[in-house]
Amino acid sequence: MATKAEDLQLGNYKFGWHDESSSVFVPKKGLSEDVVREISALKDEPKWMLDLRLRSYQQFLRRPMPSWGGDLSKILFDDIYYFIRSTEKQANSWEDLPADIKNTYDRLGIPEAEKQRLVAGVAAQYECLAGDTRVWTANRGLAAIKEIEPGDVVFALDEDSGRFVPAPVKSAAQTDVRQTYRVTVNGRTIRATDNHPFLTLSDERKPERQRARYARRWKTVGELRVGDLVAVPRDVPGFGAAMALPTLSDPHGRTRTRVPSETSVDLLWLLGLFVGDGSLQSAGRTHRVQFAIPASQPQLRDELTRVVRDLFGLTAIAADDARIVLNSRALVEWISDLGFVGTALTKQVPAWVFSLPLDQRLAFLGGWVDADGYVGPAVSDPMSITSGNRPLLEQASELALLAGLRTSGPFEFSSKHPFDPERRIIGFRLLVTGPFERVGCRNPARTERYGRRRYAHSNTSARGTTFRGHTTDHLGFARVTAIEEGDFEPVYDIEVDGPHNFVAEGMVVHNSEVVYHKVREDLEAQGVIFLDTDTALREHPDLFREHFTKVIPANDNKFAALNTAVWSGGSFIWIPEGVKVDVPLQAYFRINQQNMGQFERTLIIAEPGSYVHYVEGCTAPIYSSDSLHSAVVEIIVKPGARVRYTTIQNWSNNVYNLVTKRAAAYEDATMEWIDGNIGSKLTMKYPAVWLMGRGARGEVLSVAFAGDGQHQDAGAKMVHHAPDTSSQIISKSVSQGHGRTSYRGLVDVAEGAHRVKSNVVCDALLLDETARSDTYPYMNIAEDDAQIGHEASVSRIGEEQLFYLQSRGVEEFEAQAMIVRGFIEPISKELPMEYSVELNRLISLNMEGSVG
Structure with missing residues (x-):
């Protein structure tokens, strides 16, 4: 369903996960050995990781900048923040997610039934309090949040009963340096980041009604206004x-x-x-x-x-x-x-x-x-x-x-x-x-x-406004009297088990959370590990070290070296032998700061006979200067296992998206990459499968959409090291305005890899006369019995197709969108329902306003 065309244009990037930006780590820009050491020290990493980071930094300095693909000359490495850090918070249902993320899915039109399936891991800097914020604890009185430790017991509000209950702290961490705001509520003052939620009593009366109609709602500091009612404990x-x-x-x-x-x-x-x-x-x-x-x-x-x-x-x-x-x-x-x-x-x-x-x-x-x-x-x-x-x-x-x-x-x-x-x-x-x-x-x-x-x-009324129906003997509400901009300072998070909130400075605030994960209890019982990468290094050091950089060495390319030197965040998944995860494990990453580099590191290990489908989404708000996304994804698919990795990336047009993704598939293993690329200033991404064992199979399905001034240089690599292996690459691209798409792919059949089968299909759709599409296929075949197929096509939307649809009452824009959706249907049908809807919706949004 179309919205107003003048509000939605590809080059303007008005949709996607778009939230208020918050600074994450502001002490210094630029990359140096001191910055690398500081990142490792802030994470309290083992010495071997620091040594690896330092070696990778030197390799980054030595490796040349790629001379092919897009124009990388305008990346200013000294004008980038290199550190982002996240902690982990469990989200048990759709309702547990914060409003800004849920609103994204509402905007994209995802069906309600599909929302309930969401299990998310969101690496977004979220909800932090100043270090000296006093938290009400049941084991040692009021304690500064920076001194809270796992095992401490805080007071949390049971929102159903309106009573405060003791709740244990599961984790606590500093989340670096961010700007805070001073919120004063009837004599109480707290310093929090602009996206930390407070429990409020919201007047939700209809416009024509005079009588107040209150409901409890969580509001971030950025949403709070002087005069709002904030929850406070009465007892x-x-x-x-x-x-x-x-x-x-x-x-x-x-x-x-x-x-x-x-x-x-x-x-x-x-x-x-x-x-x-x-x-x-x-x-x-x-x-x-x-x-x-x-x-x-x-x-x-x-x-x-x-x-x-x-x-x-x-x-x-x-x-x-x-x-x-x-x-x-x-x-x-x-x-x-x-x-x-x-x-x-x-x-x-x-x-x-x-x-x-x-x-x-x-x-x-x-x-x-x-x-x-x-x-x-x-x-x-x-x-x-x-x-x-x-x-x-x-x-x-x-x-x-x-x-x-x-x-x-x-x-x-x-x-x-x-x-x-x-x-x-x-x-x-x-x-x-x-x-x-x-x-x-x-x-x-x-x-x-x-x-x-x-x-x-009593905190049951304020300035003549009565709201006793929403209070209890234990819970009241008080007015916000001031909200003032504060300083940049160290900020902290805690994770509270149970109600996911706590009392700080005499106010009810939400459980601090940065990364959302959900692993069902039955999967946990089978030993599935799904953590953010930093936590995995800390909690599973031997398993982590055994597989880290084994598929993508630090010196593989300049940007892999950069990622290895400064990586932070990402997902770590380990699936035990024979375990089949029947729901997608999902994660979401966003760039949340101007001039920020995002360097998440994802590592997936599927033991023999296991299966997992991992889905990630990525985005960035609009800023006046460029940002850099340089991720590394390593996947190890052991004999008989199957991994599907789905990516929907919706970047603003000031992001350099330079990603290295590679999987090693062993005997009878299957690796599937499903890749959706929308937006960015320049994307260079070539998901690869190294087919290492007899009978291994690799597949890449990708779609790229390039708008005005954008360049999508994407493709795939299939490297056949073993006999009887097979691969398939299906690439779809859409170019609009002065947008440019390029398919750059490699099929490599090593000596001794007999009876290999590989097929490559590249289809490009041009929406305007000025749009451009290129194909750069590379073939290196060392065995004569290999069966290799390659076909490519470039087409435009035909006037006959548009006339046919318009003659049946379909508006010109919607007719174009229907043709594009049909063009990418081989990819979108492979996505989970919510991501298929999202991909189609995003492409429609990006096309609106562009007809003619």
């Missing part, structure tokens, strides 16, 4: 466990002080009181713990005295009207061992406090507020904590948030100095709202005001 499930405590250091048995064996509510209240207004003193023979509790608070002094006696068997002494002291060297050392050290301006809350049970964490906050806090007298007043130590108040905020409270600040304020009216004191204040009566305060000056309080933020 999280209880977590944590009491911690075993160290014993006293008393080698001579002289102290009468005793200490508890594990944490308790009383102990944590006391330690919170200490953080607020306590200190340690050790000088000469004086060793004491002291608390700044004035005599005007006798009930608080009494409670402190009781707790000290019960916990340590000590007597608290009122040193003066301002202090309570505990004289015990052993207790001073014990409290220091727990991590409570420093002055009022340097104190920190030890990390272990964040992993305690909720009642103990609330008691700790309560003691802190009793010492250094305040509860206002008005019914709507918040709780506050004041300190000159801003980082300490930020930790108080973390504790409050993890307890289901809301915080604002810390913010700076100043006040007069009590003894010098010319000076002002700078301090910081943290406000706490929500159900803070849960905080375990024991100071009557705080607790007596709890009952008067009537106000609590």
